[in-house]
Amino acid sequence: MFRKISTRWLVQRAGPNSNSAWLVTRSRDGTARSLSTTNQVKAESEEPLTKVEEPSQAELLREFARMPVQRIRNFSIIAHVDHGKSTLADRLLELTGAIARNGGQSQVLDSLQVERERGITVKAQTASIFHRHKGQLYLLNLIDTPGHVDFSNEVSRSLAACDGVVLLVDACHGVQAQTVANYHLAKQRQLAVVPVLNKIDIKHANPDQVCQDIKLLFGIDPAQVLRVSAKLGTGVSEVLERVIESVPPPQVERDSDFRALIFDSWFDKYRGALNLIYVLNGKLEQNQDIQSLTTKKVYPVKSISVLRPAECPVPELSAGQVGLIACNMRNSKESIVGDTLHLKNHATSAAGSYRPQQPLVFAGVFPADQSKHVALRSAIDKMILNDSAVTVKVDSSPALGQGWRLGFLGLLHMEVFCQRLEQEHGAEPIITAPSVTYRLVLSNPKMIRQQGRDTMDISNAALFPEPHSIKEYFEPLVLGTIITPTDYVGQVIGLCVERRGLQQSSVNIDETRVLMKYVLPLSEIILDFHDRLKSLSSGYASFSYEDHGYHPSNLVRLDIHLNGKPVEELCRIVHVSKATAVARQMVLKLRELIPKQMVQIAIQACVGSKVLARETIKAYRKDVTAKLYGGDVTRRMKLLKQQAEGKKKMRMFANIRVPHETFINVLKR
Numbered sequence: 001m002f003r004k005i006s007t008r009w010l011v012q013r014a015g016p017n018s019n020s021a022w023l024v025t026r027s028r029d030g031t032a033r034s035l036s037t038t039n040q041v042k043a044e045s046e047e048p049l050t051k052v053e054e055p056s057q058a059e060l061l062r063e064f065a066r067m068p069v070q071r072i073r074n075f076s077i078i079a080h081v082d083h084g085k086s087t088l089a090d091r092l093l094e095l096t097g098a099i100a101r102n103g104g105q106s107q108v109l110d111s112l113q114v115e116r117e118r119g120i121t122v123k124a125q126t127a128s129i130f131h132r133h134k135g136q137l138y139l140l141n142l143i144d145t146p147g148h149v150d151f152s153n154e155v156s157r158s159l160a161a162c163d164g165v166v167l168l169v170d171a172c173h174g175v176q177a178q179t180v181a182n183y184h185l186a187k188q189r190q191l192a193v194v195p196v197l198n199k200i201d202i203k204h205a206n207p208d209q210v211c212q213d214i215k216l217l218f219g220i221d222p223a224q225v226l227r228v229s230a231k232l233g234t235g236v237s238e239v240l241e242r243v244i245e246s247v248p249p250p251q252v253e254r255d256s257d258f259r260a261l262i263f264d265s266w267f268d269k270y271r272g273a274l275n276l277i278y279v280l281n282g283k284l285e286q287n288q289d290i291q292s293l294t295t296k297k298v299y300p301v302k303s304i305s306v307l308r309p310a311e312c313p314v315p316e317l318s319a320g321q322v323g324l325i326a327c328n329m330r331n332s333k334e335s336i337v338g339d340t341l342h343l344k345n346h347a348t349s350a351a352g353s354y355r356p357q358q359p360l361v362f363a364g365v366f367p368a369d370q371s372k373h374v375a376l377r378s379a380i381d382k383m384i385l386n387d388s389a390v391t392v393k394v395d396s397s398p399a400l401g402q403g404w405r406l407g408f409l410g411l412l413h414m415e416v417f418c419q420r421l422e423q424e425h426g427a428e429p430i431i432t433a434p435s436v437t438y439r440l441v442l443s444n445p446k447m448i449r450q451q452g453r454d455t456m457d458i459s460n461a462a463l464f465p466e467p468h469s470i471k472e473y474f475e476p477l478v479l480g481t482i483i484t485p486t487d488y489v490g491q492v493i494g495l496c497v498e499r500r501g502l503q504q505s506s507v508n509i510d511e512t513r514v515l516m517k518y519v520l521p522l523s524e525i526i527l528d529f530h531d532r533l534k535s536l537s538s539g540y541a542s543f544s545y546e547d548h549g550y551h552p553s554n555l556v557r558l559d560i561h562l563n564g565k566p567v568e569e570l571c572r573i574v575h576v577s578k579a580t581a582v583a584r585q586m587v588l589k590l591r592e593l594i595p596k597q598m599v600q601i602a603i604q605a606c607v608g609s610k611v612l613a614r615e616t617i618k619a620y621r622k623d624v625t626a627k628l629y630g631g632d633v634t635r636r637m638k639l640l641k642q643q644a645e646g647k648k649k650m651r652m653f654a655n656i657r658v659p660h661e662t663f664i665n666v667l668k669r
């Protein structure tokens, strides 16, 4: 028979779609009755209930088409690494019915294999969700962003399509370096900030102290900071309420010609490049012809869909909305993140002000087998479509053949890109040692092809000119922000000094933590600075950095010779004060990494003609005297002498096999 239920039970039964408008009860006479507001739910809650139905996808998508701008909110979740952005995004998707509760799949928006394997977000992901607030249905476009500094391009790209951010801070670890960087990024774009403390369920969380830190660093009133547990779902619905109240609706025009910003794209095997767009003006319908502002090419719109987070087809997209379009674009030269789309022959001004970040670290990428050159080029092209921060230039090397020089935002970015090349496109590239871009002033400017400039930018150590032709050296610097517990300040300062850092400021956030700013050479931090910082502070210190221009320096080119032959792929540009230490470390590492071969291998690290370090890998030795049994000792000596001479010849002509991964592994300490 019928049961009496409480309002609370009813709302919970309604599950993810607690939007009361969508609850449908069936009364005693069997007629369906929909409840439109929370108040009505209360009034009707004493009624017997037999069935609760959820709105169909079709109903929601009809609402999507009718949604006025005033009821749209576009926001990103930003935070330091591991502060719980993806977990909060999961809860918001569940709460609004976009995904099933307890679906067994956590971090739905971290869909890439590399994200699941490494447990980090590397790509910002979008989802359009619906939520009922004060009786009105709202459309919320949520973007879950990565937290690591190497993927900060994803954050700036996402912010171009937003009017507000949820600034998430871990209640145990407090404000960290990337929290500060992301907060300033949002403020630069004048976005509304909804401050949220996460992980309040953890016993040793200290939300009051963290609120004080937020007040000190960002001037946010502690009373404004929401306290949630994304894991348990506590307080998550208030986040949505606050987003609707604090984030302004998009500043867009619906009564003008269509204009949209491409803020992400990726490759689909069957449909080509798919563009994620944010519509700023007018509306777009299927089969209309659109034009790119950059390339001037015209494309027919083949399909339009909205991400919930799965793709759902919709007939049109209106200003203020975010959606996915397929329009026969084929590669990264056509589908450009940051480009503006408009209707054919309705030229307009650029939408938004997004520019990809400049890469800081460069590495050569070559096919392991030259017959795979075309396949690797196509894989790189598809990957760049999905990662607009990566730059590509053609490159070649005597040992590795034709390839490319790619620019990345950091070493992790480079590793993730190469891992994705392998996992998503089956490519097996060889990656050479990463390097930063140095600037050289030459004594004879005629040597430089670019006319009218007497400086030369160089990121490939193999192309480093002879020292006598260089007048001045410059190296790139970064301004690093480090937040560390006071107990580790000594070790952190030691590390920064070792890396040629200069302290700019030091501020006590509270009694237990210090925020320090250091100017550091970029080349000193790209490889392992972050790992060292984490290990010497037991994981508590955090680090983020931004570009700080160029500074005069004193550099040398360190060559690695194997049996007297230079190996271009292993040479590096280093600061003169570090040359001997790096030389020693590289030869030792190479001795470990290069397998024993038929000939003895001499590994030398040299600057010019001066050898700074040397190690030897002994050859395999066949026992040529094994067949002798007894006999004259001179016979034995003769065989050994013949063997030694044969090896000497081999050493001169033999090609020493260096495993592909050596080029990267030699740099890891």
Ligand SMILES: Nc1nc2c(ncn2[C@@H]2O[C@H](COP(=O)(O)OP(=O)(O)OP(=O)(O)O)[C@@H](O)[C@H]2O)c(=O)[nH]1
Pocket: 079, 080, 081, 082, 083, 084, 085, 086, 087, 088, 107, 119, 120, 121, 122, 145, 146, 147, 148, 198, 199, 200, 201, 202, 228, 229, 230, 231, 232
């Ligand atoms: N106890 C507790 N753990 C949480 C909470 N929210 C997230 N976590 C855990 O914190 C870890 C990191 O969560 P993620 O959601 O991956 O963090 P993220 O900020 O998305 O990480 P990146 O995208 O890699 O920067 C996971 O192990 C979560 O289970 C919470 O409210 N309470």
